[in-house]
Amino acid sequence: MFGGLTGFTNEKGTDWGEQMLNTVASQTIRHLFSKSELVEVVVRCYPSSKLLQGSIDSFKMNGRGLVIRKDFAVEEMSFETDAVSIDFASVLSGKLRLKQPTQAIAQVILSQEGINHAFTAELVKKRLINLSVPELTELSGGKPVSFTEVNVELLPENRLRILAKADLSSGELIPLRMVVTVGIEKRRRVSFQNPQVELDAVPAEQKEISQTLSLVLAEILDNMVDLDRFDLDGVKMRLNRLQTEGKKLIFSGYAEIERIPKTG
Template sequence: MTQDNPDLGEKALSKVAEVGISSQLDEAENIDVDIRTDPGKLLQGQVDSVEISGKGLVMKQDLRVETLEVSTSKVAINPLSAVLGNIELTRPTDAEAQIVLTESDLNRAFNSDYIQSKMQGLEMQMEGKPVTVDVQQAVINLPGNNQFVIAADFRLRERGEVKKLSATAIPKIEENGHRISLEILSAEGQGLTTELVTAIFEQLTNLLDLRNFNIPGISLRIRQLDAQKAKLVIQAATQIEQIPSA
């Protein structure tokens, strides 16, 4: 039904979708799916709208999303499957999505074992000599004005020295909206090299590959992004080929 109170069929399908999406995540504080239609349309395989909202969703590489909102208009589904309590799309549907990541979310992922392993044993030139660098700690700050600031401590293995660097960058949309790159505006530090700054930002941009956010059957493409104070807001076009089942 399209009024404010969903009927039992809508509730059942919504619950199936919630369970299916939750099964594809490592963790979820909350997932809510609201499917709206009426019994007559449902028998014809028509759904008026689907809205998905989530909070505290943990995806691969320990990437946590503070909030995720996805909304569609009409969706075509297999009516027989719907009667049996399943959701099977008969054709892909377009939707709009908004993803919000906080500074804490970014730092959690950036300092995860997976990303940290990528920042150990970096080989480069420093003062004309080959060195091996281990990034010991990196902190991401979002000060607003569409900027990223990274402060990092790194260790030179050969010298046993620990040095610091900081760099500021602005995010840009690349690869047809699938990836966020970071353009370095400024950098400063001890024993700083372009290679080192680039290596650190490369791992951050790998983390911000939007394909890391994809739930099976649901793909995202960035339309707009805004690095606000303490949070990153991503607006994306979404294509839903299938709503995951448990």
């Protein structure tokens, strides 16, 4: 049986062992996402007999149209490891287990549409509604304040324009509009820096409160996007760089993979 898996080569030069591993890995990774348009996995191992010891030369994944936890859309995701040690017996049972932790270079591309959809997720909305902090309590007469209708526009040079409304629990909605620069802190947190509030379209009687509330919202967002809150079980993401490119936000970094998670 093992001889057939690691010794028979098809017309494209890929032996049955690699084919089986590619299939199992694709199925395993696809199950990490709520939805996926495409998940491709390519495993390389030469000579193929190394598979019996669980040694492979590289492991590469490309995904498109992915959804994490039902609400967080990823337009594209890719990662590639160096040599990896796996439990080959687990592959024969249709699973994929690592013998030891590994690292992979990674790239994640988010679309402007996907980012805006994320602001409708309960995980995000609950951090923006019914807030009671000193700056807001004074402005709202002690009532909770909620930030709603958050919309992001990607701009060149790592900038975002953020539009939103602040509900002061009195029926009055305050329009908010500002431009921020996004960056990376400690390789795990996306920061919202240097907020520039835009007040031209805000009614005169609301300009002062809009200025204050915009800066409060910028501070809230600056403390919201921490990758440790979104890590898959057994996988820790770290960022080296981000950039805006047209209507896309591109992250590059690496993943520390302790084990293959069971679900996303």
